[in-house]
Amino acid sequence: MKAYIRGIGQISPQQTFAKDDFLDTVVGYNTNMLFCIDPVYKEFINPLQLRRMSRTLRMGVTAAKICLTDSGIEMPDAVITGTGFGCIEDTEKFLLAMLNNNEQQLTPTAFMQSTHNTISGQVAIMLKCKEYNSTYVNRGFSFETALLDSLMLIAEGNAHKILLGGFDENSVNLHVTTERLGHWKKEKINSLQLLESKTSGTISGEGATFFMLTDKEDVNNYALLKGLSTLYKPENEKEVEQHTIDFLKRNNLSAADIDLVVCGLNGDVRTDGVYYHLRDKLFAETAGAYFKHLCGDYYTSSAFALWLSANAIKKQVVPEAVRLGKSPAAALKNILIVNHYRDINYSFMLVSQC
């Protein structure tokens, strides 16, 4: 299964909504909670619709619009999204209102927009797109499952151009709750020095990323997404290593064919070891890159990695801010993304030059 990436749109804690800025300047945060940099939403969304939209809905719809414009495709055959928590702020809002008002005097807006499929629905309404529309909520596999569905639709010939999205929003309540579970670092760090912290926990983040996938070759395509694989709760690093070898083999490649490994290092000493294991065992001679110091960790952060990889392939550049270890090869032909969410959900994506 494979698909070309024709267009991209992303809202993140970096200036990623500007097409010409490929992490030329990066923003560091002295906090363990990262939030997106907002574009001027009125430039993308009708003000009458905008006023009722929550933050994540604005992010998602705008990222989708940027992607559609970038791709030059006005009407997709399907809209598929993945999200771990959906529109969590609106969920918090109406639950809080229920508590505060003793289940009386509840307004409809937050409730309507609290469902996980709000964004895919809103995008479909905006486009008047009555085709296949689905949202996957599978924790750390949410984006991967949405991507898998997209690849299967394309492989079976049931769709030729698919608007695929991955999004999650951060919130104070969510951060504080998951902080108690030991997800985040106790000490405040500068996000750009994430890997120097050498402590447990990471930084929380958010983002909305959309891709236009197509089965058609085109000079404007960013990259070819050649493969996707997931691995749930591996027993040890050896199993991840073997899974990586098998994944590459299925795509007629070996570790030596990979020009760049984009990994999900997040500065958590408890779970980063597997990435260093893969580097030492398989990719000692390969350039590396990481990204969670730029966007934080969240269920669908692998979408950020795919955004990074597709842009790197198209522009043939690995931004300084994400480089790790060896300098990248002069020509980037194959990029392997290896990411895991809390050592539970492992995903592998292979992105190649068209």
Added chain:
Amino acid sequence: MDALIVKLKTQIIEQLNLEGVSPDDISPDDSLFGEGLGLDSIDALELIVLLEKNYGLKIENPADGKKIFATIRSIAEYITANGKA
């Protein structure tokens, strides 16, 4: 009445998240729905909750809603008539 109208304008702008709209932009006699401010049925629900929550007024007969929510002034008159101003 004038003070209530100003207060209502502020509450409606906040409740309906009317970004970029200030109280001075809304005339007390402007239509709230259709032409004028262009509110819709979801906004109507928000206004019903606003009246109940802030003024303790429940609209028992839905048919009255159209008349009550015609303009800011008509809402203010309804609140005053019910002794909740």
